[in-house]
Amino acid sequence: MSNTTARGIWAAVTQAFKRPMALIRRMITKFINRVLMSTLPSPKMAGQTIVDCTRRKMVVGLGNPGMNGSRHSVGMAVLTTLAERLGAPDSWRSDRQVSGEVIVTQLEDIQLVLLRPKLLMNINGVSVAKAASKYLISPEHIFLIHDELDKPLGKFGIKHGGSARGHNGVRSCVDCLQTDVMPRLRIGIGRPSGKTPVDRYVLARFSQEEQKVLDSVMKQSVDVLLTYITDSQLQTSPAEGRRASRKNKARTISPPQDTTEEQKQS
DSSP: OOHHHHHHHHHHHHHHHHHHHHHHHHHHHHHHHHHHTSSOOOOOOSTTOOOOGGGEEEEEEOSOTTOTTBGGGHHHHHHHHHHHHTTOTTOOEEETTTTEEEEEEEETTEEEEEEEEOSOGGGHHHHHHHHHHHTTOOGGGEEEEEEETTSOTTEEEEEESOOOTTOHHHHHHHHHHTOOOOEEEEEEOOOOOTTOOHHHHHHSBOOHHHHHHHHHHHHHHHHHHHHHHHOTTTTTSOOOOEEOOSSOOOOOOOOOSOTTSOOOOO
């Protein structure tokens, strides 16, 4: 038997087992989600101020705790930039009830909850669902920030709900909240080159050159996110496919005619 034939057989066998194993892993993850969510925290108004629930929103940075600087935790990095923009970089407090770190702050007339889950990416949704229950926040008012393989580094976009598109953190949120209406800020990280496995690629850190591009992306994406949160009209027709330039320019966003089309930023 030639080496080529042997490799072909091995590839076929590997592929045959790949899908069942993925389904098994997902079933196990969903089971863990349910177990961890068996007791949700009691609803609680943040602070002592009673706020109209429709004016309370949450922004979540998806990622893996303790892996700052990795591609898969870029959502947490953007959330940190958002906290700095809101003047609350040192206001994070650990909240065991929601299995995460939380900031409760004000944005115009909106009470904003920032959440950094302290659970692994595949079960981030448990933390999100617990915080949603505690702060009485409906899923359509929960904004997820996460990495996106299908966008190259230097691009970002807002997606209004829909499929998790293979992202395990988003899938966990969909499973735990039992809906996919959550809007998402997707930060492009691009796909690995050559034969580098995706799991190894997303868990690796950005290079110095990539970090320079990312710094600009984080500032510009926060600009877009803040506009999106405070403008109810944009939330029904979100912008999609935003490109970040190396220069940090102030901008507003307007709904494109086709939200699936990539748009260039000047």
